Amino acid sequence: MHRVAQRVGFLGPKVSVEKAHAVLLALLTPALDAEGLFNFHKHNYWHGQQICFFLKPNCPRCPLKGFCSYYEEHFGPATPGALAATPAAWDEAAWGKLPH
Numbered sequence: 001m002h003r004v005a006q007r008v009g010f011l012g013p014k015v016s017v018e019k020a021h022a023v024l025l026a027l028l029t030p031a032l033d034a035e036g037l038f039n040f041h042k043h044n045y046w047h048g049q050q051i052c053f054f055l056k057p058n059c060p061r062c063p064l065k066g067f068c069s070y071y072e073e074h075f076g077p078a079t080p081g082a083l084a085a086t087p088a089a090w091d092e093a094a095w096g097k098l099p100h
Contacts, residue, residue: 001020001041001045002020004052005020005044007069007070008070010024011023047062047064057070063085065078065086
């Protein structure tokens with residue numbers, strides 16, 4: 001979750017694991033209730049296991065490349081197609097049904 005949040009740009013590169021919780025909570029609490037926060041965590045955790053791998057993230061398959069800092073740094077600005085495929089909401093329609 002920490003790695004994904006840093007790569008996408010939710011957390012700065014120097015935000016420690018210990019401070020990440022407070023930073024993300026302050027960023028997300030106004031927009032998400034408890035269930036939304038849980039789903040955000042669950043989906044990003046899954047994203048790190050299935051797409052945003054530690055050593056070699058699968059950026060071409062990533063639905064977040066439209067606003068991902070890592071993608072832009074390594075591949076350049078997202079194409080209009082990538083931007084169109086980037087989900088506008090954190091819901092099942094955007095992410096698909098999780099295996100757990």
